[in-house]
Amino acid sequence: MPKLQIIVGSTRPGRIAKPIADWVYDRAVADGRFEVELVDIADYELPVLDEPHHPVLGKYENKHTQRWASKIREADAFVFVAPEYNYGPSVALLNAFNYLGREWTYAPVAFVSYGGIAGGLRAVQAMKQIVTTVRMMPIPDGVVLPLVMQHLQTGKFVAPASAEPAVGPMLTELLRWVGALQPLRAEGPPAPMLPPGPPPGPRP
Numbered sequence: 001m002p003k004l005q006i007i008v009g010s011t012r013p014g015r016i017a018k019p020i021a022d023w024v025y026d027r028a029v030a031d032g033r034f035e036v037e038l039v040d041i042a043d044y045e046l047p048v049l050d051e052p053h054h055p056v057l058g059k060y061e062n063k064h065t066q067r068w069a070s071k072i073r074e075a076d077a078f079v080f081v082a083p084e085y086n087y088g089p090s091v092a093l094l095n096a097f098n099y100l101g102r103e104w105t106y107a108p109v110a111f112v113s114y115g116g117i118a119g120g121l122r123a124v125q126a127m128k129q130i131v132t133t134v135r136m137m138p139i140p141d142g143v144v145l146p147l148v149m150q151h152l153q154t155g156k157f158v159a160p161a162s163a164e165p166a167v168g169p170m171l172t173e174l175l176r177w178v179g180a181l182q183p184l185r186a187e188g189p190p191a192p193m194l195p196p197g198p199p200p201g202p203r204p
Helices: 017-031 063-072 091-098 121-134 164-187
Strands: 003-008 035-040 077-083 108-114 143-145
Touching (some): 003 017, 017 035, 017 077, 017 108, 017 164, 091 121, 108 121, 143 164
Parallel strands (some): 003 077, 077 108, 108 143
């Protein structure tokens, strides 16, 4: 059974991402086609990207990066639960994503977005362009939650009727892409093409 990780894409106090991710998790478990894990980036205490080497090299020197990479490496597919700030993704999600390279490669990703009247769609459009740079496959099927504050009751997310039917097709499409990409993911990413480093010896 392929493994699906649901990534909680916000670390703010009082965040809505966690109750929404819990809702997605429950439905993915009930669906039964994936081994499902909830992964909260807040648990990994990632500072602003502080690795000296380019992520595509996989030469992670910091313990927090190694722990994060080890967790992401376990998954076959992802759902990012993504808020929108100023027409873009949260800094916490973008930072956590930018830490890694090959761990994301050739994996399908879907988005559950939330926000005001646009439901986080502008953040998702930005993230879809970003994830393709490491050869992830962002699928078109997802869940959009506009005017999300109307769906919170005592800190719990109560999904609108329009959201419930969107989860199944999203999981179906993720599963299809897991099968299609599995050979590439097993093979691993191509060798990175980076410019040569500075010549040896003292710098001027």
